[in-house]
Each structure stands twice: as C-alpha cells, then as structure tokens.
Amino acid sequence: MSLNSSIEWTETTWNPITGCSKISEGCANCYAERMAKRLKAMGAKNYENGFSVTMHSHVLDYPLKWKKPQMIFVNSMSDLFHEDVPNSFIIEVLAIIKKAKWHTFQILTKRSSRLKEIDKLTTWPDNIWLGVSVENSKNLNRINHLKCTNAKIKFISFEPLLGPINNAQLDKINWVIVGGESGPFSRPMKSEWVTAIRDQCLTQGVPFFFKQWGGTNKKKNGRLLEGQIWDEYPTKYDISTNVV
Numbered sequence: 001m002s003l004n005s006s007i008e009w010t011e012t013t014w015n016p017i018t019g020c021s022k023i024s025e026g027c028a029n030c031y032a033e034r035m036a037k038r039l040k041a042m043g044a045k046n047y048e049n050g051f052s053v054t055m056h057s058h059v060l061d062y063p064l065k066w067k068k069p070q071m072i073f074v075n076s077m078s079d080l081f082h083e084d085v086p087n088s089f090i091i092e093v094l095a096i097i098k099k100a101k102w103h104t105f106q107i108l109t110k111r112s113s114r115l116k117e118i119d120k121l122t123t124w125p126d127n128i129w130l131g132v133s134v135e136n137s138k139n140l141n142r143i144n145h146l147k148c149t150n151a152k153i154k155f156i157s158f159e160p161l162l163g164p165i166n167n168a169q170l171d172k173i174n175w176v177i178v179g180g181e182s183g184p185f186s187r188p189m190k191s192e193w194v195t196a197i198r199d200q201c202l203t204q205g206v207p208f209f210f211k212q213w214g215g216t217n218k219k220k221n222g223r224l225l226e227g228q229i230w231d232e233y234p235t236k237y238d239i240s241t242n243v244v
Contacts, residue, residue, distance in 0.1 A: 008211050008223070009177055009233075010073040010106055016060050016093055017078040017085060018046055019053040023110055026135030026160055029185045032077045053084040060092060063100040074107045081111040081118065091122055098125040108133055108157055112145035124151040129175070129234070131155035136163035147172045153234050159211060160186075164193045170204040174234035180214025180221075189214060194225060207232035 005013045018036060022028070032051070039047040046056055063072060074080060074097075080090060097105045108131045109115070115130075124130060130151035132142040135158070146154050153174045158165060160181030170176065178197050180189035194210065201208040210230040213221035223229055 005073065005076070007073060007076065009209055011071040012066070013073045013076040014059070014063055014105075015046070015056070015075055015077045017053065017055050017075050017080060017082070017089075019049060019051045020078050020082055021053070024135065024139060025162055026110065026133060026139075029160075029181060029183055029187070031183060034183070036077060053078065053082055055085065055089050057092075060096055063096060063103055063105075066100075066103070069102045069104075072103050072105050074105050079109050079111055080107055081109045081114040083111070083114075087118070087121060090118060094122055094125065094128075097128060101125070101127055103127060104129065106155075107131065110139075110142065112142035115145050115149050119149045124149065126152050129153040129155055131157055131175075131177075133157045133159065134165070135160055137165055137167070140165070140168065143169065143173070155234065158197055160214065161189050161193055161197075162187060164190075165197055165200075168197065168200055170200060170206045173206055175207050175209065175232075176201050177209045177211055179211035180218075182212065182214040182216075182218040184216060186215050191225075198225065198230065207234050209233065 005011060020032065036047050036051040040050045080093060104127050106129045110133045112132045128151055130146065130149060132146045134140060134142050134156055143156060154172060155175035156173060157177040159177060159179035161178055176197065178194050181187050198208050208230050209232055210223060210225045212218050212223050215221045
C-alpha cells in the first residue's frame with residue numbers, strides 16, 4: 001500500500017490483488033511487472049508469487065482504517081477484472097468501496113469485456129471512478145464496453161499512448177488521461193497524438209489530464225503540453241481537498 005503515490009492523478013494505491021498477464025500492446029513493458037519482481041527479490045510478503053495473480057484478503061479492510069478522505073487507485077499492481085479473479089472477490093472489493101464512502105476509488109482495466117458481466121451482478125458505488133486503458137485505435141472498443149456500465153463517473157486512460165486516436169467518441173465519458181510510456185524500453189509518443197486527444201476533449205467538453213511525456217527520464221521530460229500543465233478532473237474535483 002502507498003499513502004503517497006507518485007502517480008500524478010491519484011493520492012493512494014490499494015492492492016487487494018497483485019499480479020497480472022499481458023493482453024495487448026500496452027502491456028509489453030509493464031511497470032507493475034518490473035516492480036513486482038523487485039519486491040519479490042526484496043522479500044516483500046505480498047509478492048512471494050512474483051507477478052502471478054494473487055488475492056490478498058488481509059488488505060481488504062485497509063481503506064476503512066484510513067480516516068482522511070483519499071483518492072485511491074485500486075490495484076495499481078494488477079487488474080481487478082483479470083480472468084483469474086473470481087466474481088465473488090470482485091464483489092468483496094466493491095463492498096469495501098461502498099462502506100468507505102468518504103474516499104474516492106479509481107478502477108482502471110484493460111479487460112473491459114468483463115464489465116458488462118459485473119454490471120449485472122452489482123450496483124457500482126457512487127464513489128467509484130471506473131476507467132479503461134486504451135493504448136491505440138485497435139482497442140477503442142474498450143470505451144464502448146465502459147459506456148455500457150452504470151458507473152457514475154467513467155474515464156479513459158490513453159497510457160501508454162502508442163499511436164494516434166483521431167476518432168474517440170467521448171459522449172458519456174467524464175475524464176480523459178493521456179501519458180507516454182516510461183522506463184528503460186519505453187516507446188516514443190508523438191506530440192500530435194497528444195494534442196489531437198486534447199483537442200477532442202476540448203471540443204466534446206471532457207476534462208483532460210496530461211500525465212507525462214514519459215521516456216527513459218520522465219522527470220526531465222516533464223508534463224508541459226504546449227507550455228501548459230493540464231490537471232483537469234471530472235466534476236471539478238479538487239485533489240488537494242478531496243471534494244467536488
């Protein structure tokens with residue numbers, strides 16, 4: 001768990017599940033896989049299985065112990081909707097989220113085809129922001145899967161952005177994040193890909209958050225897009241106060 005996440009668009013991470021497997025191009029240089037291997041080598045208990053999908057029931061109640069309202073990214077080291085995670089465990093996670101109503105929880109998945117199944121089994125708590133990762137135009141269908149859910153806040157993370165997205169239909173979408181890939185094998189992101197998505201957001205009235213240019217030295221490359229920091233959130237959310 002991390003109460004001071006380095007991820008620009010969240011505050012805290014909560015990992016009731018660790019481990020994942022690759023399903024598309026965006027997974028090729030997975031940061032979570034690299035981190036899981038390091039944590040296993042360091043003897044971290046929750047990473048004894050390395051990057052194999054593992055559920056951790058003992059951390060389910062952690063958000064209930066955090067009394068200060070937080071923006072919490074769920075499963076930064078996994079995917080809640082991975083095929084190896086049973087519906088029953090997903091429902092347990094959602095039940096905790098519903099109880100911890102003073103927090104805001106961000107859930108991000110590439111396995112969007114499973115969202116319809118879960119949508120039939122439960123009601124998404126109002127304090128969930130439900131999102132899909134879309135790295136290129138091949139995976140725009142994930143957005144349609146997301147739109148079919150009854151989640152109150154829906155968002156898209158175009159990260160790592162690996163190609164142009166010129167035809168995103170952003171109706172019913174409340175937030176868009178864009179970011180380049182980082183790390184030793186990072187693939188380049190063209191500026192015109194970023195500005196095209198930004199312009200689509202401006203045209204369609206969707207809040208836009210530019211996370212990073214990425215690269216092997218992401219701090220040096222920074223977050224400026226045409227001389228500006230783009231830190232917009234859905235529904236005028238203020239991350240400094242955790243209120244709308």
